[in-house]
Amino acid sequence: MGAVVVEKVAPGLGWPWDSYADPAIGWPDVSRETMSADPRRASPFMRGNGPRRARYDVDEVPPLPSLEQDLDDVSRETSPAHLPAPPTTRIFVVANQKGGVGKTTSAVNLATALALGGLSVLVIDLDPQGNASTALGVDHSVGTPGSYEVVIGGDQLADHLVGSSEAPGLAVLPATIDLAGAEIELVSMVARENRLLRALNAYLAGHHTDYVFIDCPPSLGLLTLNALVAANEILIPIQCEYYALEGVSQLVRTINLVKGELNNRLRLTTVLLTMYDGRTRLAAQVAEEVRTHFAAETLPTVIPRSVRISEAPSYGQSVLTYHPDSAGAASSLHAAEEIARRGTRRAD
């Protein structure tokens, strides 16, 4: 018996005009369900009664299990726990001269997570792109006073801080495009690498602050140098992609130079693996390589590649308030919790 035309289907979806079925053979027995009806065969994220709904968004990779065994004390909740305050203000510079590795995203989400955990947190946007200001819902249009006025004009930091609606206790020093000229203006200034340090010290003398995050531009210019001099800890976000470690050795050389010449308080304490795609071998290889180089500094939690994380800034939000149930939010909370607990342990 010959094949029989059974129907015409739309070619726009890639189907041929005519769809044929051989009645002697019949359609293959393919379930029209996209998931197994047998709950024992379902993914762990799909189990349970009620409507079958992914625990995490379909376009997200679920957070990975911690690579360290001794973090049982780190909660797996997605709501922020009350976090321990450090004994003294911890000032982080978030640096990596490689562009687009997740500096701003890390600064914004970690700062928000710590603030939601009950701590007082300040974000200094030191990048003329003003991405951290955008992500924290703070105006940074031309003419808005911010880090340019503080670093170049010598203004008081307190005068230009803006509270972020992301969390109580979270303040932001916005950056405008004016800051683009600061690199050149700084060259001829006296004590050009100490200007942010002075402003920050004056502010911290009168305002209780648990954490400061300084978001740097993707360069090792005078703005980043000001941040390295003002900070006491460095957080390097490393994207789990090819070329990830390229440039990190240059950054470590710069850090050692700054440490020796300008700021002996500076320590590289934290490396955060970002944009981890658990489906690729490359991500796992990069993560392993980074953990070999920075065994003590690399946080157990990695930040997965997540659509929610990349969408959040366009709503002027961190991922924690934009999609609190997402894998991106959960991993940011865990990373913040690990940072907070490490700081407390170090001080013990």
Ligand SMILES: Nc1ncnc2c1ncn2[C@@H]1O[C@H](COP(=O)(O)OP(=O)(O)OP(=O)(O)O)[C@@H](O)[C@H]1O
């Ligand atoms: N975990 C993630 N999953 C998906 N997208 C991400 C993730 N982290 C960051 N991104 C996206 O990648 C891009 C670069 O991130 P981000 O701006 O944080 O990097 P950056 O190092 O601050 O960049 P720059 O060097 O330009 O300042 C952004 O579009 C951001 O939304």
Ligand SMILES: [Mg+2]
């Ligand atoms: Mg940035």
